[in-house]
Amino acid sequence: MPDPRHTKERLVTDILEPAVVPVLDDASPLARLFAMVGDAYTEAEQRDDAEVAAAHHVYNAYGATLGLVLGGEDWAGQISVKDNRLEASAVAWLEGGLWLHHALAISEDDGARDVLTLIAPCACGSGYFDIQLENEEDLLEILTGLRRTGGRVPHPYDDDCGSVLDPHAPTQK
Ligand SMILES: [Zn+2]
Numbered sequence: 001m002p003d004p005r006h007t008k009e010r011l012v013t014d015i016l017e018p019a020v021v022p023v024l025d026d027a028s029p030l031a032r033l034f035a036m037v038g039d040a041y042t043e044a045e046q047r048d049d050a051e052v053a054a055a056h057h058v059y060n061a062y063g064a065t066l067g068l069v070l071g072g073e074d075w076a077g078q079i080s081v082k083d084n085r086l087e088a089s090a091v092a093w094l095e096g097g098l099w100l101h102h103a104l105a106i107s108e109d110d111g112a113r114d115v116l117t118l119i120a121p122c123a124c125g126s127g128y129f130d131i132q133l134e135n136e137e138d139l140l141e142i143l144t145g146l147r148r149t150g151g152r153v154p155h156p157y158d159d160d161c162g163s164v165l166d167p168h169a170p171t172q173k
Helices: 004-024 029-061 136-148
Strands: 075-079 088-095 098-107 111-121 128-133
Touching: 029 075, 029 088, 029 098, 029 111, 111 136, 128 136
Parallel strands: none
Antiparallel strands: 075 088, 088 098, 098 111, 111 128
């Protein structure tokens, strides 16, 4: 005849131990798996937010140009860790070495401000230029010039184009 208290103790242990103990233990496999999922989700969320912010800005401020040729799926969100800058950004490939880069610049005075930059290769092939776009008229003017030069910025005579390589510019697609 088994001792009733012993039976009860064993039942409680069998039921509760697998479910409770791993969660309470920070070093357990489950706790470590939860930590991995949490980090991955945060990064995915930042990328999603960056893509939505870029598509939203282009749709609103460049509706007659960029908004017609770029959809939300054309933006690739990325997390910036350079110089401890935490804001995410998004890039959209246009052609060859031409990209758009969008980020929200956060400042105490202005709050969040959209910063849209066109990244275009130098004609010499060794560098890129960052051209910050102010508005759609500004973009049209820049596009007119780039169309004449085949999408490349003429190499400046008095400057080194390689020194302005954008750290965000993807090198391939
Ligand atoms: Zn150059």
